[in-house]
Amino acid sequence: MKEKSVLSGLKISVIGAGHMGQAMVRGLVIKSVYPQNITVFDVDAKKLNALKKETHIRLAKSNRQCVSLSDIVILAVKPQILREVIEEIASSLDPNCLVISIAAGMPIARIEQFFKKPVSVIRVMPNMPALVLAGMSAFSLGKHANQRHRKIAEAVLSAFGEMEQVPEKMLDLVTAVSGSGPAYFFLLAEKLIEAAYESGMKVDVAKRLVYQTAFGSGKVMLESREDPEVLIERVASKGGTTEAALKVYQKQGFGKSVHDAVKAAFKRSREISQGK
Template structure:
C-alpha cells in the first residue's frame, strides 16, 4: 500500500493498530503520521515504531490518505470541527467510535466524504482483534479492502451492513468483558477447591483461548464441540447440567441483547 495513514489519537487502540500495520509491513513507518496532545504517548510511539508524530491534528489531516479517528466518541465533534477544512478531498475517513453512525459523521464534516465505520475490540491489543467494517457509498471496493487489510493485520475483520453495527457492538465489542467475568468465575471456583490464584487464571484463560480457536479452526458447530467433551455420566455433563439449571445460556443471551439495545439508544 503506497498511501499515508494518519491517526488522530495515540491511545491503546491507535497504538494497537499502528503495531499491527508496522508488523505486517502494510506501509513503511515513515508513511504513518500520528497526532495527539499527549506528547509522552507520541514519544513512546515514535521510539517503538519509527513513525512520524505531531501535536497538530491539522498536519495529520493535510497529509493522510486514510485518516483514522481513534479518539473517544465524545471528542468526535471537537476533533472533526478542527480538521474538517484541512482533510484531503479524496481522503478515506475511518471511524472506530461506538454510537457514531456514518450519517452523523458526514453531518459533522458538513459534506459527503469517503467514510468507513469500523467497530474493533480490545483484543486487538494482543493481535487477536475482531473488527466489523462498513463503508459508505463513496468508498470503492479497493479502498474498502485496504481498510480491511489494516484491521486484519492485528486480528480478523468482516464487512457488514451498518444495520448490524449495534449487534457487532455487543457480540464482539462489549463481549470481552463477559468472557473476562467467565474466566474470573472459573478461576474463583478453582481457588475455592485449592488451586493457587495465578495458576487458576492461567488454566481458565488458556481453556477459553483454546476453545475459541477450535471453533474458528475446525468450523464445527459449538454444540458439536461441546458434545465431544461430554462423556456419558462424566464430569463435564454434570457441570453442563448445573449451568443449564442456573440459566447460563439465557443470562448470556440477555446480556448481549441488553448491550445491543443500549448501543441502539446511544446511536440515536
C-alpha cells in the same frame, strides 16, 4: 510482507494514540506499512513519544498537520470529542482521503455531517483483542465510500485481526456480540478462577489453567470451525464430569443469562447511537 498490499505507498494518519490507536499503529507497522508512511497525533505527548520510540512512526504537531497530505485518516478518539476533532481537520483534508472512524456508537451520517462536505467514510467496530493483533472488526461503508475504499479498509483492519463487512444497522448488534464480547469471556474466566480457589487451588495456578484453557478452546473453535454443540459433545462424555457441570448450567439458566445480557448490550448500543 510490507508495502505489498493495497496500502502500498499510501500515507496514513492516526488521530488518538490511546489503546486502540496504538494497537492499530503497531499492527500496521508489523504487518504492512512502512513507519514513515504513518503519522500520528494525540494531545498526550508522552504517549506519542513512547509510540514513536517503539514503532518509528512520524509525529505531527496538531490534528490538522497530521491529516494534511494523507490518503487515509483513522479517527481513534473517544466518540464525545469526534465532532470537535472533525471540525478541526475538515478544511485540511484532501478530497480523495478515506476517513476510517472507530468511534463506538457514532453513525456514519453524523460523521459525514460533521465534515460539512462529501467525504468517504468507513465506520468500524473493532474489539479489544486488537491490542494483541487478534481483534474482530465489523465495518460499514458510508455513501461516498467505494469498493477501492472497502479494500483499503480491509487491508488496514487485517493488520490487527479479522474483519467482516455488515450493513450499518447491524453495528449495534456487533457491538453487543464482539465489541463487548471479550468481557463476557473474561467474566467466565474470573468465575472459573474463583471457583477453583474456593475448592482449594492457588490463584496463580488456577489462572494459568484457565487462561490456557481459554486460549486452547478459542484455537479449537477457529481451527475446526465446528459448531459449539459438536465441540461440547467431544468434551462431555455420558455420566462424566463435564455433563455434571453442564446440567447445573442448564438448570440455573446460563443460556438465558447470556441471551438477556446480549439483548441489554444491544439495547444500550442502540440508545448510544441515538445520542441517549
